[in-house]
Amino acid sequence: MSRLLPIALLLGAAALLGACDNMAKQPSDKTWTPAEANPANADPGNRAWPPEPEPNTVAREDRSQPPPPLTPALLARGKERYEIYCTPCHGYLGDGDGMIVRRGFPHPPSFHSEVLRNAPTRHFYDVATNGWGAMYSYADRVAPDDRWAIAAYIRALQTSQNTAAAELPDDVRGKLR
C-alpha cells in the first residue's frame, strides 16, 4: 500500500495536468484582433480626442467636477505652476522652445498655433491629466485645481501673444509707445 501511494498520486497529477491541457486547447467562439475590438485601433497614428469612453469603464478623472472660478489668484497660481512644470519643454512664452528641447527633447507644438488657440480650455487640463503622445501625464504631480490654474494661464499666454494693439485698453496701449 505504502509503495503504491506515490504512484497513485503521480497518476492523479498526470490526469489533472491532462485536463488543464484540454481546457487550454478547447475551441473559442471568436478571437478578437485589436482592430476588430475597436476600429480606431487599426490606425497606429490615431490621436482622436477625446477618446471614446468604452462601455463599463470609469473615467480616471471625475468630469462632473466644475473647474474652479477664474480669478487673478488662480492665474497667479497657474503662472507659478506652469513655470515649474511646463516651461522646461514649452518655454516661458509657450512657443515650445524650452530648455530641454534646446538640448534634444522632441519639440512640442506652440500654444499659439491656430489649432491650440481654438481648443477648449479643458483640452489643456486633459493633456496635463492624461499626457499626449510623447508627453507624459502630470496627474500624479499636479493637483486637479492646479491643472485648471495652468490651463487658465496658458489661455492668458495665448492672449498675450495674439492680441492686436488696437484691442488693448487705452492706458495699456499708451505704455507701448
Ligand code: HEC
Ligand atoms: C518633458 C517635456 C514636456 C513637459 C515638461 C511638458 N510637455 Fe506638454 N508636450 C511635450 C511634447 C513633446 C508634446 C508633443 C507630444 C506629441 O505630439 O507627441 C507636448 C504637447 C503638449 C500639448 C499639445 C497637445 C496637442 O493638442 O497637440 C499641450 C496642451 C501640453 N503639452 C501641455 C503641457 C502642460 C500644461 C505641461 C505642464 C503641466 C506640459 N505640457 C509639460 C512635452 C512636454
